[in-house]
Amino acid sequence: MRIVLLCISLLVGAAQAAADExxxxxxxxxxxxxxxxxxxxxxxxxxxxxxxxxxxxxxxxxxxxxxxxxxxxxxxxxxxxxxxxxxxxxxxxxxxxxxxxSSYYLFHRKDHPIDWQDVHDLKGLQIGGANGFDYGAAFQQAEADGSLTVRRQTNEQVGLRQLLAGRIDVFPMDKTVAFDMLHQHFSAAERAQLTFSPKPLRSxxxxxxxxxxxxxxxxxxxxxxxxxxxxxxxxxxxxxxxxxxxxxxxxx
Structure with missing residues (x-):
């Protein structure tokens, strides 16, 4: 009987532990x-x-x-x-x-300012993006129908490198993620070349x-x-x- 009770106790304990994880x-x-x-x-x-x-x-x-x-x-x-x-x-x-x-902003070089109110104002710009990222319904639709030229990159760090090199004009990123990445992987001189539009692309x-x-x-x-x-x-x-x-x- 003691063995049976012990087994039951262990099973209950295991179930409780599983429920608590x-x-x-x-x-x-x-x-x-x-x-x-x-x-x-x-x-x-x-x-x-x-x-x-x-x-x-x-x-x-x-x-x-x-x-x-x-x-x-x-x-x-x-x-x-x-x-x-x-x-x-x-x-x-x-x-x-x-x-x-999470709020996404359009990052750009300080020597290449942008002025926009909706995504159609971005027409004619070389726009970057990261594979698999959704930048909002208006942006995604404009990309899908060809209204915007979007060059998708393998990841966001590559996108920022492309932006610094002048190969794209704007790159959308979550602001907190962008700031962290710029401080972790880019020099102060590189950071100083970039800014972002105050209007969020999506929030x-x-x-x-x-x-x-x-x-x-x-x-x-x-x-x-x-x-x-x-x-x-x-x-x-x-x-x-x-x-x-x-x-x-x-x-x-």
């Missing part, structure tokens, strides 16, 4: 996300601490973005962080309350997504949202964002 996919997008970053990036930190307030530990698995999304979509991982929401993702996932804001929110294919995720997203609200109300999210945004500048 969530396995999520992640990718590389400093300073928001990154395997080698402190706390795996600011967005990862927010997700993990929001879950922790609900007694749940996050296990991160890092993959290229397409695979990270696919694994979560199929239910091979509980979910993935962090993403723009759209109709398809709302269909496949439970989408959380906003984790962080959105980024979200944790939990797969609808995984049982229990409807309840789990509700718990996450509760923890996220607690974390935001504590002022810690604003504090963490300030830590990565405050030092960033294009000044040499």
């Amino acid at each position: 969530v396995r999520l996919t992640n990718g590389e997008w400093p300073p928001y996300l990154g395997q080698s970053l402190p706390h795996q990036g600011i967005a990862s930190r927010i997700v993990a601490e929001a879950f922790a307030l609900e007694g749940i530990t996050v296990q991160w698995d890092f993959y290229p973005w397409a695979r990270a999304l696919m694994l979560a979509q199929r239910g091979q991982r509980a979910g993935t962080a962090v993403w723009l929401r759209n109709e398809q993702r709302d269909h496949d996932f439970y989408v959380s309350d906003p984790v962080v804001d 959105d929110t980024l979200h944790l997504m939990l797969s609808r294919a995984v049982p229990g995720n409807a309840e789990l997203i509700a718990r996450f949202n509760d923890g996220l609200k607690q974390l935001r109300d504590s002022g810690k999210i604003a504090q963490y964002l300030m830590e990565v945004q405050q030092p960033l500048s294009l000044a040499p």
Whole structure:
């Protein structure tokens, strides 16, 4: 009898431990996300601490973005962080309350100013972009119908290099990501050559997504949202964002 009770206790304990962990996919997008970053990036930190307030530990698995999304979509991982929401993702996932804001701006050289109000004003410019990035419905449509000439690059760092070399006129990037990349991989002299248009190309929110294919995720997203609200109300999210945004500048 004691052996039976011990086995039952171990099984209950294992089930409880499993219930207190969530396995999520992640990718590389400093300073928001990154395997080698402190706390795996600011967005990862927010997700993990929001879950922790609900007694749940996050296990991160890092993959290229397409695979990270696919694994979560199929239910091979509980979910993935962090993403723009759209109709398809709302269909496949439970989408959380906003984790962080993201605003894309048009970066350009200081010696090549631009003036624009909508994407059609960009016609005639050599525009850069990164493979797989969505720059908003108006931009994507103008690119698709040929109204804009967009040269997609393998990644955002290549795009900034192309901009500095004068091979493109503008390159859209999330401002926080751009500032971080410019400070990590470019010299002060290179940074001093660049600026950005004050009008955002798109402003959105980024979200944790939990797969609808995984049982229990409807309840789990509700718990996450509760923890996220607690974390935001504590002022810690604003504090963490300030830590990565405050030092960033294009000044040499």
